[in-house]
Amino acid sequence: MDIGEHNNNHAANNELYSIVSATAEETALAATSDHELRVPCYCEENVWRLAYRKMHQDDQEGNRYWVVFISNAIKNVPMFQQRANSDPNKSVCWDYHVILLSLAPHDQSRSLLVYDVDSYLPYPCPLTEYLSHSFPYDSNLPISPLFRVVEADLFLQHFGSDRRHMYNPSNGTWKAAPPSYAPILSLGNHNLDYYLNFVQRPVFTEIMEDQQDQQRRAFGTIFTLAQLRNANFDLVA
Secondary structure (H helix, E strand, C coil): CCCCCCCCCEECCCCCCCCCCCCHHHHHHHCCCHHHHCCCCCHHHHHHHHHHHHHHHHCCCCCEEEEEEEECCCCCEEECCECCCCCCCCCEEECCEEEEEEECCCCCCCCCEEECCCECCCCCEEHHHHHHHHCCCCCCCCCCCEEEEEEHHHHHHHCECCCHHHEECCCCEECCCCCCCCCCECCCCCCHHHHHCCCCCCCCCCCCHHHHHHHHHHCCEEEEHHHHHHCCCCCCC
8 A cells, every 4th residue: 555655635525436437447448558557555456457457458368467465464564666765775664565467378487577557667577676676675574575466367356445444534534535436346345454464364254165265265375575486376376
């Protein structure tokens, strides 16, 4: 969540979402470039729309995609090369950040590419280069990143955010201006907190057993920095 880049509060409008006509899907396809999708402080929605765009418009070669949440147990991850800092060699501390990974099926090198519209690094950027420049510090520190890797198609089906984490109900203001399209609520409910929990796995007690496996897959697998560097994404589900 890219909080800190824009600090202006915006009064909440109770009719905000009833008057918008474009959906997240429509804006994803209508954008003239990936970078045009970027709404500061809403990286999870930016990547949802980016994944939708890649999988429904740009992808003609059967690429595989994964959405990756970056955070840790203390929700404080220093990242370098982030556009929120005018100096790419200085860090920005995020409570979480979200990127998109892709893998081309016919790429003999099996090189994963990172799509991060908030980064100064090349777009897209090879995963090894992205990790070494974004996290140039000891991987065994409390502030070291963890990575929740989710199949993009499942993320598109399951992700939901009503943006409550960006709203101040006490004074009716937003921490950062929300996107103009209606919130993404794929299953009709807010579940962003599940994706941001790097301490324990979600527990689904109110659904049938045969649905629990899909729900667990929808929230992905957590990797350390070293594990992500060495992961075999042919096997990541």
